[in-house]
Amino acid sequence: MSVYVANNRGGGGTASGTTNWSAEIALQSGANTITVSAFDATGLFNQASITVNYTVTQSTGTLNVTTTPVKGDIYVDGTLRGNEWISISLPAGSHTVSFGEVSGYTTPAQRSVTITANETVVIAVAYDVIVLGKVNLLSPSNDATGVSITPTFAWSGVNGANRYWLMVATDPSHFPTDPNATSCLACVISGSTAQTSHRSDLAFDSSAEGGKPGTLNANTTYYWKVQAWNTNGAYGNYSDAFRFTTVAPESEQPKRSNPLVSDCGAPIPAAKAIVMTHGWNAKASDWVAEMAEDFCKKLGPSGPLCPVQADKATKVCQVNGWDVWVEDWRTQAAKGTIIENIGGYLRFPADAFTSALLEGEALASTLKGENYQHIHFVAHSAGSNLIEAAARWLRVWKSREGRPEDPPLTIHETFLDAYDPGGELSLYGASADWADNYVDTRDVVAPGFPDGTKLFLKEAYNVDVTPVWASCGPTDIDGICRHSRPVRFYGYSMNKLDWIDEKYHEYNQHDPIESAAGKGYPLSEEAGVSLETLKDTYKKGEACGVSGDACYPNYHPIPVFTSYFGMIAGQVIVEAVQGTVDYVQATTGKVFDRIELGWREVTSLVPQQMHAMSAGTTSGATTEEPSYLAVNVTTTSPVNTLHFNWSFAAPGEGLLRVFVGGNLVREIDQRYVTPSSPETEEIYIGGVGEPLPPGTHRITFRLDGFGADASGVELTDVELGLKAGPLTFPADTLPVGEQGVAYVYDLLAEGGMPPYTWSLIKGKLPGGLTLDTAGTITGTPTKAKTKTFTVQVTDGAGGSATQTLSLQIVKGVTIKTKKLKGGTVGTPYSSLLKTKGGIAPLIFSVVGGTLPPGLTLDPGTGQVSGTPTVAGTFDFAVQVTSSGGSSHQKNIRIKTK
Structure with a gap:
């Protein structure tokens, strides 16, 4: 016989035994009907049922959790059960314990625990203090110049930090070195902020770490650094210390100097003149005086030479109908930003570039009285802007004041490694009848830094004097050696032995001049060649490269023209007004339609506002204050040019100065110029070789007066714009792609006015590829084939250029x-x-x-x-x-x- 036991809730089995039978069967919570069935050889012969009510008793245990050293939230199976400490009863089995975030601390990892009936599980977790990262400084950048005296400091945020300690000092040794330090007593600015930027003169949002804002001194070098920390006690290492130099504030009263002429030299002018000058951070008593002596010798026998004097124009000699002048402007050439450097100081040529305009206008006012028939200007580096300004104003004066019976004035300009921050946009030579330019294409500064030299000029005949070797020798002389080579080349063309053995001997031994190839001094009227012959033989915009005893033509491509794009100002906000100012903001896309800057003369009796001194003003002590207008202009595209027309009110002696971003970009002295601008004033305001990026830029116009008469000036059609080369494609080939492999290539355009928009106007791209409006070709080629197609790029000013391209797709390897x-x-x-x-x-x-x-x-x-x-x-x-x-x-x- 056999016995079978079954549960109506599921489960069952055969019982074991002979007389007494037993079986194990699972019960479910609640009522269970158990049926017992007995079988013999013939089948079922007996069956009985019973009902069993079963109640489940759940077993539990205890979980204790603590967090240190902070009160962290504690979650069990996803439910918040408390913070810092819990002791709870849980069913036996597996459970998950997790923890909440605490600012400044790492979050402990999730834990899995097993609870056993009637037992206690203990978990103790520690929140570790986050080790904050090192702050990266953004602005002012390291070695920045022209920084405002109230700069805004900016840096990158650090994960886990909620405070930043900003410190500014005049010496890096003033900064604390202990990361736990809480003050910088020697700092000129010190304070903490929750932000990742702070303007120096604004109060900090916390008095911790000094809480000391401030305005910086002008023309001073400072250092700054930042430390990230957290109110829960976390702190990071100090950032690197960045160095920057402030610029003179726009409100500073200028000290205007008069053009000075040495009283040495022949009092009666000759018919022709050679006028030479130096570049930035230099003086004429160096190579200029030596080359002037060589000019005098080449022209014929002469008496004693007049010594060159500082900050004066000196007529060195007069020989056979020629006057040889040397213009020394050492003070203005060295004026500007000063950065401390090992072994002395460095001054940047961009500062001298601006000063050179004013010096050139003053020089022109001196030379116009000499009534020369021909002038040959020679200049090095930033002095190129001086002679270009002088030539331009001599043209203006000749056209306005010249008499019909006067002989015409011809001008020859020679540039020796010319400097222009506008790069290939330079118009050096445009005011001359003929110009030659001598250039060395090696770097003056470290690779990647802006240079401003190495220019091939479209308004001059260019002679590349770069040698086949790259280095000038020892590192300490390499930059000056390279920058001096065009000067040494021109001197060699006049007096070979003198310029090899004596002048610049320390450079010549490493970087010798081996041949002038018939260039330099031989290309001049002094050497007996007429300007007409020079113009016909050596055309502007062309170039040759000296190699051995020859100069091979078509040596370097020259940009053929540039385009100007007026900018539509996004927003113009007048920030500051002082003195007598009247302005009309433009509605046509310009910045201003009109600006009038006048003087307010305050006498002992009656204050008066005027653009010129009133005849009835009572005599007495007077004080003067300038007229000053500062605006913030928001641009949506790059800009590098400021345009306006000006007109001075007679009979004052005004000095108009223009600042962009705190940097002086133009000075116009009423004494040296015509009453109104002979042509639209065009000022380059970009960086070296690059425009100002889209953003907000501060522009300031300031008029200072001198003499007994009050001054006034009217500016009209004030406009920002971008001067750029023609819209072009730099290349006409595309990289080869492979069938079945993702392809990405960005088309590039140069010149014009960004932004650029691209389109396919003819043909088809290889299968699987597309061109978007940003100029990116993307996709996965489906066939190995070469396709030819034409694309068009359109710039922000509506200009366009097309290019036919070929793209080859090959099979995979x-x-x-x-x-x-x-x-x-x-x-x-x-x-x-x-x-x-x-x-x-x-x-x-x-x-x-x-x-x-x-x-x-x-x-x-x-x-x-x-x-x-x-x-x-x-x-x-x-x-x-x-x-x-x-x-x-x-x-x-x-x-x-």
């Missing part, structure tokens, strides 16, 4: 070799893996198995070579990878015997 030849132990072996498709260079590698001992695979050529040392059969897998992205593997066998 494959290994054609099926097997390699066998080898013999002890005998040199060489065999080449052959491939098809792909883009060079290809890279080969063994990705499985082994080569026969003694053989190697060249990764660059696929050559298997060497001398086998073991006989046998060797199987290996080789892979070739194309530079285009495709790859292919193949199993190869080599047998050796």
